[in-house]
Amino acid sequence: DAKTTQPTSMDCAEGRAANLPCNHSTISGNEYVYWYRQIHSQGPQYIIHGLKNNETNEMASLIITEDRKSSTLILPHATLRDTAVYYCIAPRMGSQGNLIFGKGTKLSVKP
């Protein structure tokens, strides 16, 4: 997987947008960026993925820079239940779906 760098922790006020950054400067041209989250000690949950274009689904939006060296996951209206560790992953081409989870960003949503 391309090496990804995320802040260790972030805080966000409830109801506000949470913007979680990820640097992946070594990503190859056809490697996707995936985001997962893990609430407490539950199994990780897939959120979203993207290649070049910005993506949006019912959970979040993903903004990828034009040079693809970084991306931002946006939770538009964070709730207390969004408190979790968020992982940014860039699986290597040919890795056949084997995800490498780093330490992620611990997001704390505060009332």
Place this chain on the structure above:
Amino acid sequence: DADVTQTPRNRITKTGKRIMLECSQTKGHDRMYWYRQDPGLGLRLIYYSFDVKDINKGEISDGYSVSRQAQAKFSLSLESAIPNQTALYFCATSGPRRGLKNEQFFGPGTRLTVL
């Protein structure tokens, strides 16, 4: 009903004992994975299987073995448990790759303690 189930959810055992963790899925996926997670760290891949006849070692396979009994079942064994195998274990599944999607679905985890 949960799509990916793991049994047991919690297990305490002693050093040297043989332990089996089981995973079942109803998603009809071909691919199944076993990960472990140590406190404060991300998940690390132990073994993965792309179909019943395909088993592959992951990043940290030493001390573990697996069995893919059927498409829906994937078991992880610790032949002789040791304390540093105390961890949270997750099973995951994914379907055939369409494009380059790597959406994996995780079970609830098994907390294993080796004394």
